[in-house]
Amino acid sequence: MVLIVGEERQEKIAPITYDLIGEGKELAEKIEEGVDCAYIGNRKNAGELLHYGLDRVFLLESDEFIEEEGASSLASLIEKIKPTIVLIGATNRGRSLAPRLAVKLETGLTADCTGLEINEKGEFLQIRPAFGGNVMATIVTKTLPKMATVRYKVMDRAHRTDEKSGSIQDVEPVPYNKKKILNLYPIEERGDITEAEIIISGGKGLGKKDGFKLIEEFANVLGGVVGASRKAVDDGWIDYSHQVGLSGRTVKPKLYIACGISGSVQHLAGMQTSEHIVAINENEAAPIFKVADVGILGDLYEIIPRLIDEVEEYRKKMGS
Amino acid sequence: MRIVVCIKPTPEGSELAISPETGTLEREKGDLIINPFDLYAVEEAIKIKEKQKEVEITGIAMAPPKGDSALREALALGCDRTILLTDREFAGADTLATSRTLAKAIDKLGFDLVICGMKSTDGDTAQVGPGIAEFLDISHVSWVSSILELGEKMVVKQMLEDCYREVEVGLPCLITVTKEINDPRLPSFKNKLKAKKAEIETWGLENLGLNPQECGLKGSPTRVVKTAHPSYRKEVEFVDEKGFIEELEEWRIL
Ligand SMILES: Cc1cc2nc3c(=O)[nH]c(=O)nc-3n(C[C@H](O)[C@H](O)[C@H](O)COP(=O)(O)OP(=O)(O)OC[C@H]3O[C@@H](n4cnc5c(N)ncnc54)[C@H](O)[C@@H]3O)c2cc1C
């Protein structure tokens, strides 16, 4: 079997779960096996997952995700159902849980995969970027189960069907009393750049903190969210949760607009797989132009207001 | 309080050499520096020491002998003691074998708190910290962006995609820290000179009582079978604001 581990965020199913089911099904087909899902969260969401063509849904009922509890409970489940492959989201929660689980099972774990394949020999190939995206490594695991965390938005998602399949089976919780979640402060939805379809990022080229007002306005007009380079974050212009790159978040929106960002390798590591990239920069030699589809040369303080006007005019013309 | 900081000596800049035989990093070539993310771990330990009495900071690294340069940096920054885990048998370790080896050394040292960086710039897995915690059978909190309280228990802020969580955890435990947690200091010239001459303690396989099957390449369930250099280069098209609108239309964004 292929076992995928679903993720819950503030009582909702995290979308990475559907990526994992989609990819899990593809792999399962090639090795002629089924797909199970282990879900850590509430019963209602586990019920919803029955609409995705899974063989079984194993529910570890929990109000708040606790790594140690998840690892112990899933380890006993895995020892019982013996899957060949285990996929977990390469999210902050997933990357905190998976290594504990792999150590319990004494098996290999490949981090943050962007490609998974079964070759002619039936080997499970795990492909991942390393060294900040400068190298793609293909990794195989000698032990069972073969475990991988999977990057968000790179796999084909599973689709919902009206029919239900499989059933929910409860997993025995192994409570953990050395850790307590005291409080949870949601990051406002517009701040979660990993979910965004459109990201407008500002960098050092903004010259001042106030520059982000313009970026925000631009983002509002396009229905996007605000991202940032590390230099903008380090200068205290914007919160770290907006940082894109090696030491910030990895994003993959439909549209990424880099404004006043040079395009260091560390920044590129977090955004170069975006679907469409636009760069606004006054320096023609800025490396950001090497990964951009479209470039606009010049002072962003002149360009962005013009772009805002154009977008608004276009909307008026189209009557929306 | 005994704090252990895990410091990974990593290649400086982008000069990386991958061995064609094993697919692992050739750590023999080029200089090794402190993994930039581990500077935040070292800084946080020093900040705790500045605030509390009787804190001892030990920096540990598993690396080839020349990894001592990273530990000298750590001494210059303010670590009290450093230990280099080095042995031919440790070479080629994946995250499972690395976590096991580091955990064994940390257990031998004795500790109240282990601090790791959030990830390494070369391995880039973020797996070693939680892996060590599991081998030591202690709690861990990854992605810590601030320590709110530190006494018998610890309260930390953990950064997730959708929220920050305030987590209370009993000691001993392990945390991995993000760059939001502090601003790492630079070592003074005097401390640098002193660290240059310091004797770096080294431990090998026998010191840890591990068997060779559990370490390095032999103790690693994963193998790198191929490496490739991807290219994300595109041919950029320079446009004006009208062209921008046309592109957005074509991409179905407008
Ligand atoms: C271990 C490590 C991890 C790192 N992690 C990250 C990370 O996660 N994310 C990240 O972004 N960086 C990261 N960095 C830092 C990275 O190396 C760069 O320093 C940083 O990305 C540069 O930010 P920037 O492009 O905003 O600034 P700069 O490099 O200073 O670029 C500013 C750009 O703005 C342009 N400009 C200036 N004025 C204007 C104007 N008026 N109009 C238009 N254009 C203008 C300039 O031509 C220039 O290209 C990391 C570095 C290290 C060592």
Ligand SMILES: Nc1ncnc2c1ncn2[C@@H]1O[C@H](COP(=O)(O)O)[C@@H](O)[C@H]1O
């Ligand atoms: N060889 C090593 N020696 C010491 N610490 C390490 C080593 N490898 C990883 N670490 C620690 O684990 C963290 C995560 O590393 P990684 O799992 O490689 O991304 C690093 O920031 C270090 O704190």
